[in-house]
Amino acid sequence: MQEKEHERRQQEFDAKVANEERIEPKDWMPHDYRKTVLRQMSQHAHSEVIGMQPEGNWITRAPTLRRKAILLAKIQDEAGHGLYLYSAAETLGTSREDMIAALHLGKAKYASIFNYPALTWADMGAIGWLVDGAAIVNQVSLQRTSYGPYSRAMIRICKEESFHQRQGYQIMLVLARGSAEQKALAQDALDRWWWPSLMMFGPHDAESAHTAKSMQWKLKRESNDRLRQKFVDQTVPQAECIGLKMPDPDLSWNEDRGHYDFGEIDWDEFWQVVSGNGPCNRQRLAHHIKAQQDGAWVREAMHAYQEKQQARSARSAA
Amino acid sequence: MNSKANKQDANKQDIVNYAIALGDDSLTLGHRLSEWSSNAPFLEEDLALTNVALDFIGRAMMFYSYAGEAEGAGRSEDDIAYLRDCRQYRNLLICELPIGDFADTMARQFLIDVYDVGFYTELMQSVDETLAAIAAKAIKESRYHLRRSEQWIKRLGDGTGESHDRIQRAFNDVWGYTHELFEVDKIEESLINQGIAVDRPALKTDWERCVQSVLNEATLDTPDGQWSIRGGRAGLHTEHLGYLLAELQFMQRAYPGLEW
Numbered sequence: 001m002q003e004k005e006h007e008r009r010q011q012e013f014d015a016k017v018a019n020e021e022r023i024e025p026k027d028w029m030p031h032d033y034r035k036t037v038l039r040q041m042s043q044h045a046h047s048e049v050i051g052m053q054p055e056g057n058w059i060t061r062a063p064t065l066r067r068k069a070i071l072l073a074k075i076q077d078e079a080g081h082g083l084y085l086y087s088a089a090e091t092l093g094t095s096r097e098d099m100i101a102a103l104h105l106g107k108a109k110y111a112s113i114f115n116y117p118a119l120t121w122a123d124m125g126a127i128g129w130l131v132d133g134a135a136i137v138n139q140v141s142l143q144r145t146s147y148g149p150y151s152r153a154m155i156r157i158c159k160e161e162s163f164h165q166r167q168g169y170q171i172m173l174v175l176a177r178g179s180a181e182q183k184a185l186a187q188d189a190l191d192r193w194w195w196p197s198l199m200m201f202g203p204h205d206a207e208s209a210h211t212a213k214s215m216q217w218k219l220k221r222e223s224n225d226r227l228r229q230k231f232v233d234q235t236v237p238q239a240e241c242i243g244l245k246m247p248d249p250d251l252s253w254n255e256d257r258g259h260y261d262f263g264e265i266d267w268d269e270f271w272q273v274v275s276g277n278g279p280c281n282r283q284r285l286a287h288h289i290k291a292q293q294d295g296a297w298v299r300e301a302m303h304a305y306q307e308k309q310q311a312r313s314a315r316s317a318a
Numbered sequence: 319m320n321s322k323a324n325k326q327d328a329n330k331q332d333i334v335n336y337a338i339a340l341g342d343d344s345l346t347l348g349h350r351l352s353e354w355s356s357n358a359p360f361l362e363e364d365l366a367l368t369n370v371a372l373d374f375i376g377r378a379m380m381f382y383s384y385a386g387e388a389e390g391a392g393r394s395e396d397d398i399a400y401l402r403d404c405r406q407y408r409n410l411l412i413c414e415l416p417i418g419d420f421a422d423t424m425a426r427q428f429l430i431d432v433y434d435v436g437f438y439t440e441l442m443q444s445v446d447e448t449l450a451a452i453a454a455k456a457i458k459e460s461r462y463h464l465r466r467s468e469q470w471i472k473r474l475g476d477g478t479g480e481s482h483d484r485i486q487r488a489f490n491d492v493w494g495y496t497h498e499l500f501e502v503d504k505i506e507e508s509l510i511n512q513g514i515a516v517d518r519p520a521l522k523t524d525w526e527r528c529v530q531s532v533l534n535e536a537t538l539d540t541p542d543g544q545w546s547i548r549g550g551r552a553g554l555h556t557e558h559l560g561y562l563l564a565e566l567q568f569m570q571r572a573y574p575g576l577e578w
Contacts, residue, residue, distance in 0.1 A: 049361065056355040063569035063578035064396045065345075065379045068352075072372045075355055079365040086361075121569055121578070171578075179576055287356065295359025297484070298420045301477025308476060 017218050022148035025091035033217050036210065037147045038092045039108075040219065042099045045085035046110035048078045050284050054118035055127060063121055070167055071124060077160045084156060088149040104289050106276065111135075113196050115278030122175055122182075122189035128168015130190075130197040130235065136161045137231045138201065146218040169238065176242040183243075190239065191247040198262075199270045201228035232260050329512075332505050333446065334389045335408070336515055338398060339551060341381030342409035345399055347430065348374030349562055353417050366466065370427070373459040380452045388448075400570035404553070404560050411550040412495040414559045418488065421481070424470045425488035431464035432528045433499050436521040445513040468532050475536025486538050493541035498548035500525070506551070 009028045016023060023029055029037075052075050059075065062068035086096045102108035113131050118124070139161060142154045175186035202224040205211055214220035222230075232251075239246055250263035272278065351371035358364035382395035407414075412430065417423045438460055441453035474485040500522040502510065509515035530540050549555065569578070 052356045052364075059352045059355055060349060060565045061568045063573075065375060065382070065399055067578055069372060069375050069379070072352060072355070072368055072375065076365055076368050076372070079361055079368075082361055083365070174577060179573075181573060182576060291357045291359070294357070295363075295420065297478070297480050298359035298363075298474070301474050301481030304481075305473040305477040 017146050020144075020218075022151060023146050024148045032213070033219070034092055036214060036217070037150060037219055038089055038094060040214075041085055041089035041092075041147075041150055041153075042094070042102070043109050043111075045082050045089060045099065046103050046108055047114065048082035048085060050110045050114045050288065051131075052078050052082075053284055053287055054114055054116070054280075055124060057118045058121060058124050061121070062124075067124075067171070074128070074164050074167065077164065081153075081157050081160070084153040088153045091149045100288075100292065104285065104292070106285075109274075110284075111200060112270070112273045112278060113200050114284060115273050115280045116192070116196050117280055119192075120185050120189060122172070122185035123193070125168050125171030125175060125186065126189035126193040128164050128166075129172050129238070130168070130193050131200070132161055132164040132168055133235060134197045134200045134231050136165055137227050137234070141221040141227060144218070144221050150219075169242075172244070173242050176244055186242075187244055190244050194247050195265060195269075196273075198228055198232070198265055199273075201225070201231070203267070203270070229259055232262055236260050329508075330388060332509055333514060334385045336506065336509055337381045337385035337388065337449065339408035341378045341385065341395075341398065342407050343413050344374045344381060345378035345566075346407070346409045346559070346562060347413040348372070348378060349566055350413070350415070350417050351423070351427075354423065359420055367423075370459075370463055370466075373456075373463070377452065377456055377459075380455075384448045384452070396570070400567045404555055404563060406553060407555065407559060407563070408553060409550050409559075410495075410498055411547060411556055412492065412499070414550075414556060414562060415492065415495065416558055418491075419484065421474060421484035421488040422491065424467055424474065425485060426492050427463070428467035428471050428532070429492065429496055429529065431460055431467045432525055432532075433521065434460040435464050436524055437516050437518070440516040440521070443513075444515070449514070471532055471538070472536045475533070475538045482537065485536070489533070489538060490541045493543070494545040494547050497543075497546040498550060501548060503551065 010030065013023070013027070013029060013033075016027070023033075055071060055075050055078075059068065059071055062071050086099065089099060090096060099108060103110070113134075118127065136158060139154050139158050143151060143158060145151045145154065172186050172190075175182040177183075202208055205223045205225045208224055211220060211223060215223065236246060236251065248263045250261065252261055254261045273281070276282075348371045351367055351374065354367040354371070355364065358367050378399065379395050382398040385398060386393045386395060412426060415422075415426060435457070438453040438457040442450050442457060444450045444453065471485065474481040476482070500519050502515075502518055506515050506518075510517045533540050547556075
């Protein structure tokens, strides 16, 4: 009897996914689906929040007041994206506190790209152009992800991300048209951020642990390699347009495929950074933990005050 | 040049300097608040603090570009922000103090928000239309800032024992920097008499009343009024400002004269 019921629910779920209907928080869903979507949303939320650090590194040193204001606004958007995504993840019954605890224990991950250092002002351009550019390619496909709250969060986030990508490209454009020194800053930033951006799409499809199942559930709508190709195809002409050179000797247009061919990613580096040994992994996590610890007394005070207020209004109502 | 023209020029320069000083208040405080990015006690507060930072940086841009225009010597808002050293900065000292902990930041912010609400309400009445227009925008922001910081003072003061001690200490430590909020020199006095500048000494009574009432409600003591440090409007700063400027101005100093 129970088995039959389970089978019926599974069929209902499968049919919904097949019909492009969204799975909502109260719907029945397979245990592994729940686990996977939660992992993906928590990772995405943490990425938005940890991603504030490399850019935050340049707020106080932005070269003009206008650039400073734009950068601040962009970082605020990222904090806002983190909030939507934590809320979307909380629909599955895991609190933000638990997700942050898992991050601090190293159990939950965030995008590895943020483990690279933002060394010069040009990195603000490269991050917006390449990192946000790569994120958009991925997120556009996730607007159609099967989990409703995640899909809706993506639709909202994509609108703001395209502004981020444009502002990053605009920083690069100004540098590329500027003095020799500025152009060198831009080229250096592209050299350092290009390969890590390609790594953002994850391992090749054949080696991706979660791809097959996620595609079947329509959590993921396009494979890592296809998304990566899409990003390369859209970004190479943008670099050419502003006179910057891609740091890949194997990069060339393939007329037959109608796509750019490009060199092989350094997968050793990829796995090193993913497993915690990138240039900034420890710094990023330590920063987040410190802010959390330094703020503990503030959060406690807020709760204590709220309880006192509630007790007061209960007394006055009695 | 006749003496009337001389006088007009002198007055114009006074208005320029006044706008720059107000821009300096906004920029130094905005800079400090922006340091909270990725450091706040929780994500919503990170967002709120940087949002307030953005308001102050926006004000700085408006004041500086007005100063540049009024001066007519071709200085841009960025020239004014990035190419002056410590002794040319004219902000009130309280704005440049380091962020300290969350209590230090909120104590300073609350004292300034109360001041700003009074200040911009009056500046809206300035006979200088541009200053009045900037004030009309700023007052809306400052009212919102004050609602927030006032709430935090109550939460921290009447929260836990630790938060009470921290916020009390923060008020004690910053108190001596509040006196110069209400002091003006001869030149500013002359702008006040012409209806251009705000009569800051006249704001003090309301400010004290408002601060004291919130501190009372937050179970905090109003600090002792004796010690005071002053000099911001004369370019006599704390040692902290030099580091703030070193960071703020790094790009313009390292790569002078370029577009960004």
